Amino acid sequence: MIERDPASGLPICIRGHVGRRSAKTGECLECRKLYNAKFYAARREEQQARCRLYAAENKEERRQYRLANPEINRKACANWAKRHPDRKRAVENRRRARKANAGGSYTAQDIADLTLMQRGRCAYCRTKLTRKNRHIDHIQPISCGGSSDRTNLQLLCQPCNSSKGARDPVVFAQSLGRLL
Numbered sequence: 324m325i326e327r328d329p330a331s332g333l334p335i336c337i338r339g340h341v342g343r344r345s346a347k348t349g350e351c352l353e354c355r356k357l358y359n360a361k362f363y364a365a366r367r368e369e370q371q372a373r374c375r376l377y378a379a380e381n382k383e384e385r386r387q388y389r390l391a392n393p394e395i396n397r398k399a400c401a402n403w404a405k406r407h408p409d410r411k412r413a414v415e416n417r418r419r420a421r422k423a424n425a426g427g428s429y430t431a432q433d434i435a436d437l438t439l440m441q442r443g444r445c446a447y448c449r450t451k452l453t454r455k456n457r458h459i460d461h462i463q464p465i466s467c468g469g470s471s472d473r474t475n476l477q478l479l480c481q482p483c484n485s486s487k488g489a490r491d492p493v494v495f496a497q498s499l500g501r502l503l
Contacts, residue, residue: 409434412459420471427472434459437478445480447487447499458484462492 327334328341335341336351343352378385389396404411409431417428443452446460460479463469466489479487487495496502 407431408454416459416471420465423465425465425468425470427470427475429471429473429476433473433476434478437473437476441478445483446477447479447483450480452478452480456481460484460487464489464491467491 331341333341334344334351336344336354338351338354340351340353344350345352345355413429413431413434420427438452438457441452444450445452458479458481460477460483461469461471462475462477465471469475490498493502
């Protein structure tokens with residue numbers, strides 16, 4: 324006989340879950356959810372490990388395929404860029420910083436953290452930022468010796484970023500009348 328909860332009348336499983344059971348197997352649905360979560364998480368980790376191993380073992384073949392099929396590679400890269408705009412921007416900016424011999428780097432997570440710290444507003448004019456009008460600005464420009472470190476970044480709207488350009492932050496603030 325199945326033990327039942329006196330308050331609700333629902334069955335109690337051996338792990339103490341009070342709730343419904345499967346009509347087909349009679350097992351606790353909560354226990355099944357927990358089992359499935361663990362099982363599929365382990366399978367996902369195994370699959371990712373297999374994919375990383377395959378990629379490492381077949382690096383040269385994949386490179387040859389990309390060279391032989393430039394149109395397919397171009398489409399795949401464009402699709403990735405559409406799905407991951409912040410990561411794409413971070414990759415491009417790391418490349419620019421390397422070319423300029425500027426140190427530091429940042430990730431898409433750093434940009435998400437900046438968005439939270441600035442409460443989704445432009446650092447200068449405080450207008451609301453969206454993904455389309457948001458620009459990542461180097462406080463001290465790379466051309467003036469700044470780095471791409473997370474501490475040298477701020478989010479600006481398009482008009483503020485365009486007017487700031489590669490100017491020193493103090494000079495730009497003075498031009499806005501914020502500093503004397």
